[in-house]
Amino acid sequence: MSEPVIDCRSLWKIFGAGEHRALEAARDRGAGKQDIFERFGCVIGVADVSFSVPAGEIFCVMGLSGSGKSTLVRHLNRLIEPTAGEVYISGRDVNRLGPAELRKLRSKEVGMVFQNMALLPHRTVIDNVALSMELDGMPRKERHRLAAEKLELVELGGWDDRYPDELSGGMKQRVGLARAMAADPDILLMDEPFSALDPLIRRQLQDQFLELAKVVKKTTVFITHDLDEAIRLGDRIAIMKDGRIVQIGTPEDIVTAPADDYVADFVAGISRLALVTAAKVMKPLETERALTQQEIDAAPKVSPDDLLDELVTIACETDRPIVVVDGAAAIGIITKRTLLQGIQGVNET
Amino acid sequence: MADCGILNPFLCGEIPIQEWTADGLRWLVDNYRPFFQSVKQPIDQVLQGFAVLFTATPPTVLIAVFGLFAWQLGGVRLALVVAGSLVFCGVIGIWDATMITVSIVLTALGLSILIGIPLGIWAARSDRAFKVMQPILDGMQTIPAFVYLVPVVMLFGIGNVPGVIVTVIFAVAPLIRLTNLGIRQVPGDVVEAMRAFGASERQLLWKAQVPLAMPSIMAGVNQTLMMSLSMVVIASMIAVGGLGQMVLRGIGRLDVGLATVGGLGIVMLAIVLDRMTQARSGIRRRPGDFWQQGPVGLALRATGRSSVRRRPAKEAGRSA
Structure with a gap:
């Protein structure tokens, strides 16, 4: 098998001054989250997370709020610098990239979708979608052509000249998705993209995303707090708690063989009919x-x-x-x- | 008899701030006056340029230009307000004084923008810079203008240019503050998205932060203009010409009429400048739309060169 597209190796992120002393205590002496907070005033964001994602896989990271999943995904394109550990994207350690290389990586190889869409309100839809290409210095005509293609892909053709505040929530997130895919990156990072939407629209977008994923075949890290969503979309699921990954497995593994009571609690309400063989x-x-x-x-x-x-x-x-x-x-x-x-x-x- | 002691320690001596300041200023004047004089030069040029432009152009032409400009910015109603106010200034016989004041205020505004916006951006990007700037800005806004009138006169002399400098000291603070505020208020998620798509710091600033801070920056420009106008009378004490001079002379001679006419002129100017700087902030920002409206749009349509790109109706967009 070829090497994984995303490879995270014992990643730690501790927030606060004195993070390195806190790291020592947590990593080498096994101090707990509460303990670290009391002794060092530091908050553990991500604790000893390792995983790898092969090309084309949809990898869901599921956890409740505060479990560190959004912090984790921001390490993958180095929006956050880790306290310790490495992240390899297509074989390169992102934390060793120079500023220019990092910008190239972000604009060309990794697309990101945000929970609150984060579209630029002063720009038209097409200029929002073309953002990564614009930042990379592509001429206007070229990037608008590519952006228009991506808008067709998310069924928003013809909305080019609108502003984000003229769009509904679901449409905005489709623009967000088009923007992330605009430069044809190999990797998509999706940080709870559908969580802010109402259930019906969420379902529609999940279906649309699955359709798209079949066509474009991007390696995807998908963050969610909704286990149903993780099961619907994910090839594999990682469950996070207090910054740690407590279990990684296929949806079926997770449902039939939960690693501990925490996971078991989650899967208790999941219908097994469409999962268990x-x-x-x-x-x-x-x-x-x-x-x-x-x-x-x-x-x-x-x-x-x-x-x-x-x-x-x-x-x-x-x-x-x-x-x-x-x-x-x-x-x-x-x-x-x-x-x-x-x-x-x-x-x- | 009061004596120096624990009960009244203030009699034991005082810190001679007064002397220090005077000595310091004298030293500055002795050693650096040529430098300050050379700073005057470019300001003087700009000011002269404005003054010539506004006083040499016939009033009718100037009113028409201002009116058309206002129409383009904010529509016919604004144009009428602006033209009306200017006509009023002419009718009550203070046209020349008004034009001199306009050129001083616009020069001060230009200088304030040149200084204020970069400082505001710097303050927004560096907490330390902001911490240092804040007390200085407070000082500039609260220290009575009379206090720094004297040193400015000693360093720059009297006349319109020192007047512009005094005005800038007083009026630049809100522009710095509001630029800083505007940039800091740009949502964190937008900044994060810009970074996530590979923006450099410069791209982040010019493609997201400054455009999104524009309403706030424009409010700062507006505030700076208003404060400049409120300095007009005080600045006239160091021989700045224009409407302020009329008011000051009116006070000196107890000539209520003269003071009133000068005051009315300042009010009219305030209305004109205030409405024109606020007009832009309310306008929908579809690119290209700006040139499709007002006199420019009219002219383009008349000459058949209008490239009106009619946007598809909402229904058309939805069915596509």
Whole structure:
């Protein structure tokens, strides 16, 4: 596999004077967040975070407010300097870049979308979208042509000459998205882009974003406080708490095997139907009374990747247990009872 | 009998600020007067230029130009107010004095902008600079103008140029403050977005901070103008000509009529300059629109060279 596009190595960010002494205490002696605050007056933003994102992946970082997720994403384009640790973007350590290289990186390789949109109110939509290219010194005609293309992409063609205050919240954020993608960066950083929108618009934009993501294939770090959103959009999810990543995994991993009570609490309310596969809930063939070959042949069959949702549909039509087959071999069995337990998330051994 | 002691320690001696200041100033005059005299030169040129322009141009032409300019800035109503006020000044017989005052005030404004906006930007970008500047600005605004009238006269002499300098000292403070405030009030998220898309410090300043601070800066310009006008009478004590001189002479001779006429002229000027500097801030800022309105727009349309880019109606945009 090729090297990851984004690679974060034991990143620490501590806010406040005396951050380095606080870092020592936290890193080497394991002092807690509260402890650090009382002894040094410092606040831990990000604590020992390591992760890497391969090309084209949508990586969601999920956490409640104050968990450090927005601080974390700002390290990726060095809007914030880390106290310790490294960030590699396409193999280069961003904290070692000179000012000019850093500006190039920001204008060409990393696009960013903000929770509060942060459009420039004194500029038209097209000039907002063309911002990164303008800052990079591209001639006006050229950058307007590219910007207009991106506006079409977010279905805002023809709104070029409007001002941001003439747009609705959802439209503004689409402009924000177009602006982030304008220079065709490889990486998108999205800091709670849809959180300020009402649920219906949010849903629409999520769908639109997924559509876009299929087409443009950008490596994306997506910050959210909404686990549903993370599950809908993310190829992988990292869950943050108090500046630390407590778990990284696919949505299914997170839901079926939460690393601790904190994560478990989060996933408690998530519907498992569209996430959990047959492989996760099936029981070994031997656990039930031994099935005859005949019974196995007669039973409805599913593959290990089939979702609970589909199993429910099948189970409704038959009284027999469902057999999970991988290729030709039967590898597990799902009775009504196991199915119901699987939906509920009870792990019976 | 009062004696020097714990009960009245102030009798034991005093710090001779008075002498120090006088000595310091004398030293400054002895050693650096040529320098201050050379500073006068460019200001004098600008002032002379304005004065010649305003006094040599026939009043009718000048009123027409001011009127058209006001029309372009803020519409027909503003043009009528401006032209009316100027006509009034002419009618009551103070045209020349008014024009001299206009040239002094505009020179002071120009100098204030030259000094005030860069200092304001600096103050906004450096907390330390702001901390140092703040008490100085307070001082410039509160120390009675009479106090620095004397040193200015000793260094620069008397006449219109020292008058401009005194006016700038008094009037530049609000421009610095409001420029600083305007830039500091630019939302942090906009600044962050600019940085995130690769803006250098200079691009950040000119493409985001200054444009967004413009309403505040214009308010500062307006304040500076108003304060300049309020200095007109005081400055006339160091032989500055114009409307202030009329008021001062009126006071000296107990000539209520003369003072009133001069005062009316100052009020008219205040109305003209105030309305014209405030007009711009209310206008919608669609690029190019400015030239589509007022007399310029009219002329362009008349000559068929108007490039009116009609924006698509809201519905058209939505269906696209």
